[in-house]
Amino acid sequence: MPMDREDLPSGLMQAPRDRRNRMVLALGEATGHAHVITGERVSMLCPPDDPGQLFLLIEGYGRLGHEEHGPIALGPGAYRVIRQREYFPGAIRPVAD
Amino acid sequence: MTTETVQTPDTTLAARADEWLDTGLTCVPADRAAAEAGVRRAYADAGLTPPEQILWFGSPAAAAVAIAMLRTGETGGAEQSGVRDLLFAQSAFPGQTVLGGSVRPKVRTGPWARARAELVAQLGGVGFARHWAASSRRPWQQLVEQIVTPLRTRLDAQFAADSGPLGAASREAMLDPIFGQHDAAWLGAFDEGTAELAGLAAVARSAGWWWAFEHLAIITERPREVHRDNLGRLHHGDGAALSYPDGFGLHAWRGMPIPAEVADELGSLTVERIRAEDNAEIRRVMLEHFGFDRYLRDSGAARTQSDECGVLWRVELPGDEPLVMVEVINSTAEPDGTFRTYFLRVPPTIRTARAGVAWTFDLTEAEYSPLQQT
DSSP: OEEOGGGSOTTOEEOOOOTTSOEEEEEOTTTOOEEEEEEEEEEEEEOTTOTTSOEEEEEEEEEEEETTEEEEEEOSEEEEOOOOEEEETTEEEEOOO | OOOGGGSOOHHHHHHHHHHHHHHHHOOSOOOHHHHHHHHHHHHHHTTOOOOSEEEEESSHHHHHHHHHHHHHOOOOOGGGHHHHHHHHHTTOOTTTSOOOSBOHIIIIIHHHHHHHHHHHHHHHHHHHHHHHHHHTHHHIIIIIIIIIHHHHHHHHHHHHTOOSHHHHHHHHHTTSOBOGGGGHHHHTTSOTTOGGGHHHHHHHHHOSOEEEBSSEEEEEOOOSEEOBOTTSOBOOSSSOSEEOTTSOEEEEETTEEEOHHHHHHGGGOOHHHHHHOOOHHHHHHHHHHHOHHHHHHHTTOEEEEEETTEEEEEEOOTTSOOEEEEEEEOSSOOTTSOOOEEEEEEOTTOOSHHHHHHHHTTOOTTTOOOSOOO
């Protein structure tokens, strides 16, 4: 979801990478399939108190890849990462990838 | 203050997280000698005399009952005969064997708190947050939130249903387990060289939950099987999602613990059976297992609206809020070039497919203008 750069929260830190130094947006625990960001001058950021909330700052170009479907190009700009969710009375649960 | 030089690289921390997560999920039988050595080391590092006896049980459920027997002197009935026999076989006798007080604060809580305080002092607040996120966030979510918490909830409910002294004492025992392999959730945050945590780490690598008392330690086997869904939640439609070698099992559907009788019924559900179920939570599990789309089709759901985002369906459920679902076509092609149709449940207040899809992304209808989806 694109957003204005000025609206990025202040105090964001670099979100941690995985063991292969990849920027992983979401990981299927059972399949190991991952949504991974690659590209030039791309940062994956998160607030220090909520590492689950991710933002992307793309100054060059970005690519979002996943094992199950083709890559998606992301142009320069700031993005908020949102995961699809599903309604369940009494609870709201993320969609199983 | 934070300095970049002391921050461990992400790849190292992520590798540590993965390795500990594997430890936390492993189902191989306990390495009893290594676990017992770890227990003794943890006591020694806490400045305590090693336990006089170390007892083994097949599951946390059995261990809690055993502790309750030793605490109360009660020997239980036919249902508890397995635990009672195991106690006797290990020369521990209700009414005679003395547990002493719990030494969990000294063995686990204290060392962990000190190690954490040291790391915070070394890395600073934000540095520690980043370190924790890289090393422990996933293992914590996968092990504590998805396995330990449902297991504790289930055991508490099971013991609460027993109104006798053993039920109450078993519930009390559930207040101070040490999580053994599930402590892998946080051990990855600390360097292998953190001497004070070595005993805890050794048990975590070798066995399941354990309990530390002044005179006695009680250790349990690891699960024999763990089944999880794609988000890591306990989930199995064909048997227990989490099962232990002594036969204790926890049935769960997408993270929600369910009674074994309900689990058995899931394979043969009908629209009528689901409609007749008066427990709303169970009915939701049944609906999900049956398939929302199949239920919509078989129960004569009303197609209430459609737009460029999809189709909105609605079924009234007696005594419950209506089932409202948006049917959407994934806008990204599958590898074979086809487009997958899927259904997402949305709140019953949703009036249009577009508003429904927007809701699934936590956006308003006006905000939702997708460029691409994954």
